[in-house]
Structures are given as structure tokens and as C-alpha cells.
Amino acid sequence: MRELEERVAGLLGKPEALFFPSGTMAQQVALRVHADRTGRRSFAGHPQTHLHVWENQGYNALHGLRFHPVGDRNELFGLDDLKAVREPLAAVVFELPQRDIGGVLPAFADLAAQTAWARRSGAAAHCDGARLWEAQTGYDATFAEISALFDTVYVSLYKGLEGVRGAVLAGDGETIGQAAVWRRRMGGAIADAWPLAAIALMGMDVNLPRMAEFRDHAQALARAINEDGFAHTTPDVPATPLFHVHLPLSRHDAQRAAEHLLRETGIRLFLYTRSNPDPRRCSFEVSVGISGLEFTPREVVELIRGLPSRV
């Protein structure tokens, strides 16, 4: 485990790193430490941040923190959106890439300006790097150069690494020291998590060097889908191995078609759809990893095109 923590810290250019059994716990602890240090109870982030949408307001129920959404839920936020938050903030959470709008990345210069603004205002800049391994391929910058913009960085040990589970939080020694206290309080100081570390280290060896290849394949898939025109993607050109496909089908029809496809061919095109304000439409996420390379752009287009006939 120590080897994993040191390797992540080294890659991210941070003095220390600490394993957590989940990203939920890692990020709550990061925010708690920032809040206790600043004496502020609010943090800001994208309206669709996992912290707010998927964790039953644990940040509040456990830590007495409040969330302030920034900008439009379907777009990246900008510096002006951040400045519109009129409340003292303990931290600003930056998710790289912004998964729920299709894996979009802010320009590096925008990100630098936003994190600098946050820190000038007395807030910590925290990176939700659940998919930072994938995000890095979208920047002309190393992991350490990206991480240098942030006080704390959380990375996931599964997702892009195709590992089992677990998370690592990286930062300076004082912050990570305080995080270790909260990890124990939350029941996350697990003695025998070394198998997770071993698998994550393998993932770093095998998957990390291939991220650019995954992104290139994602771009080829998206190009084919957009040229075909039945569906289309966001972003138009993926910046990372992740993108969304927008379908002219209701989500119930799309879900049914995908289930029929799975039964008939064994191919799972997507796990679930995302609803749309227009009930005639929905979308799903594509995340290219090793198994995603098996499908050619032509094959993916045909699978998508065939959905209406399988409803």
C-alpha cells in the first residue's frame, strides 16, 4: 500500500498521498479538512458533481458542509460563474474531465485562472480526479503540472485503471496528516487493503500508458457516429476516452432496445441511459478502455443505427 501511495504522490508531484476505500470518503475528508482549516462551511462545484448528486448529502449529514452549485448544469463553469458565488468558500471542486456533460475538459489556461482565483479568495482548490487518468490525455501537460494547480487531488483506483476499488488523496503533508485522522473516524483505515493496491499498481502499469490510444479510438468512434448522423456526440471531438451519444429515442425505448441487443448478440452497448428534458430523447456514455478497442467505428455505428429496430 505504501508503494501505491508513494507512486501516486510521485506521479502527481505531491508530498503525500493516502489510500481510501472509496472516492466518496476521500473527497468528503478532503473537504472536511479544508473546511476545518478555513473555518468555512460551504464548498462550490459543478451542479452535477458526484458529491452532490450521488452521495445523499453525506457532506452535510456527516460534516455539516453545504454545497453551492456553479454555472449551468449542462456546461462547464467559467471564472465569471465562480465569481458569482457570493459566499465564503472552504473549497472549490474541479472535476476533470466533467463526466456528466460528456467528459468535457476546461482549457488549461481557464483551469489555471479559476484555481488561482479560488486560492486567492481563501478557498482550497480540490481536484475530483476520478477520471484524471483519462483527463491528462486532453492536456499538453503532465500529471504533476495539472496537479500543481490544486491543493488536493483525488484519483480513483478503478474506472480508467480497470481496477477493483479504492481511491487515493494527494496533497501536502499537513493536509494528508489531517485526512488520516478523518479516515480513521470514518472507518476507512483498513489494515488489509493491499490486494486493492496491487491491482491498482497493475492498472497503472497496463492502462495508463494506453490512455492516448483509448482517446484516439474514442475520437474515431465519435467521428463515425457524427458522420452517420442518426445519433451525435458531445463533445463533437472527445478530449478524453469518454463521450456521450445523444439518441432520438425515448430512454425507455433505448433501454429496451439495448436489452434486446444484449440478449440477441451478447453485446452490451450501454448500461443505462440518461434522461433528457425532451422525453423523445436520451443519451448514453461511452468510455473506451481495453475492451472498447475491440469494436470498430463501423460496428458501433451499426449497433446504434439498429437500436430503433430492436425497440
Place this chain on the structure above:
Amino acid sequence: MRELEERVAGLLGKPEALFFPSGTMAQQVALRVHADRTGRRSFAGHPQTHLHVWENQGYNALHGLRFHPVGDRNELFGLDDLKAVREPLAAVVFELPQRDIGGVLPAFADLAAQTAWARRSGAAAHCDGARLWEAQTGYDATFAEISALFDTVYVSLYKGLEGVRGAVLAGDGETIGQAAVWRRRMGGAIADAWPLAAIALMGMDVNLPRMAEFRDHAQALARAINEDGFAHTTPDVPATPLFHVHLPLSRHDAQRAAEHLLRETGIRLFLYTRSNPDPRRCSFEVSVGISGLEFTPREVVELIRGLPSRV
């Protein structure tokens, strides 16, 4: 003011009613009273409830309450979604109609089953009736029959009534008595609010009797838009004077076109657009009141059809 409170209480079939300077305050107080009575700190409601999206988590910052979203953000929730909330609830908030998905109304029988379930579980059933005046036209039921499903009902004194501002909370004597204490604590016991009451009473005389007429016009507008086919509406057939129009335009293009339209013709087609997960699309809200009757379905279709040429 007493006259207004008594008239609203009478119309809603509740023993008592209390004026508030804002709906934000009225609903926070209702939830606070329910929470203190039940000893529970969480309330549930639609993911797009005003309480959660537009009030900077005031329910938490002021009252220590937490919000639990129910169901999909683009759909009405159902009884199964409510049952999936595994947390003791102080209250369930039902918004009639559900504005942010196009003014959709649950079937009366569904609503009755859901409020009954909430009350059996020990939670209060609270009605966010900001647009209850409009919602009633979608039911084959009186205001009192709808209100009987709820422990507390909030109604707005502007919006559908085209008044200036203010809100009324109705319920039993004990609840409203406790609400009056919280109204004073929050600075809402305003001595000279009678002009607001006078205007609201006028609105009740003038606008309330015409709600069915507004709804019929909304239905005629929606039918024309859907027959034309350039844009389309949710719901397909509005249940109330409120519906959404989905446009095949980015929200920035739609906004620009609407500004040009306003400058060139003096007609404001919409105030703002709603973004969509697909950046090539957006939507806007139509709410038919007295001024909305001036536009024929044909005219509205032509205004919408003309948007791309004004980008």
C-alpha cells in the same frame, strides 16, 4: 390581510392560513414545523424542486434540514420512487404542477396514493402550490379536494394571479400557529402588507375564474406548435396553462434570436432558455395568462419558426 387569509383557507378547505412575504419563507417554515414535530431532519421531493435549486440550501443553512431527491429529474416521481427513499422523512413536497418538466401533473389517484403513503410513513404531505391556481384546471376536483390530500399547502399570490408578491401557507390550527412563530423569527411578520393582500384578492377575482380559458389557449398553442413540427412541446397536451417548447437550436442562438425579435417587433417570446444535455438544443417555458391570449396559435408558430432566421 385577514380577509385574504380567510378566503384562501376557505377555498383550500383548511382551518387556517397565514400570509408570508415570500414562498421561500413559507415553504421553509412549513418544513421546519413538520421537522420539529416529527423529530426528523430530511424531506423529499422532486430533484428540480425550487427549495433545492433556487434557495441556496436555505433549508439547511437556516433550519438544519436535508433534501432527498426522488426519481428522475426529467420525469414525475411515482410511488415506487418514494418507497426507494430509505430515510425517515419529516415531509414530502409535491409540486403541482411540476413546473420544471413542463407543468406536468400526476394523475389524481397517483397523487392520493403517494400522499397517503407519505402520511402512513409518518411524514407530512406538503403541497408546493406556487402554481396550484393553474394546476386545479388539470383535475376534475375542487381546490379543497386537492388540498385535502396535504397537511400543508403553499400558494403564491403573484404568478398565476398576476399579483405583486407574497405567499400563503394553509393547514390546521396547530401547524399554522407554529408557523407564525417561525415567520416572526425569520423577519416575515410584516405589519403593513395589506396592499399585497388587496392586489391578490383582485387577482383571485379576475384571474382565477379564467384559468380554464388560459389552459384551453395553452392547449391550442401547443397543438399548433406540434402540428407545425419545427419545435415541439412537453407535455404534448398541456394539463395546465403552462408548457415547455423544445427547440432545435443552441441556447445561445435561441437567446440571441429572441433578443433580435424583441428589438425588431417589441414581442418577448421568452425570458430565458433552459439548457439541454445536447448543446444543439434548448427549451423555453410558455405560461398563458391574460396577455398570452392576445397571440393566436398561428402567430406563435410563426414567431417560433422565424427564430433561426434571427440568430
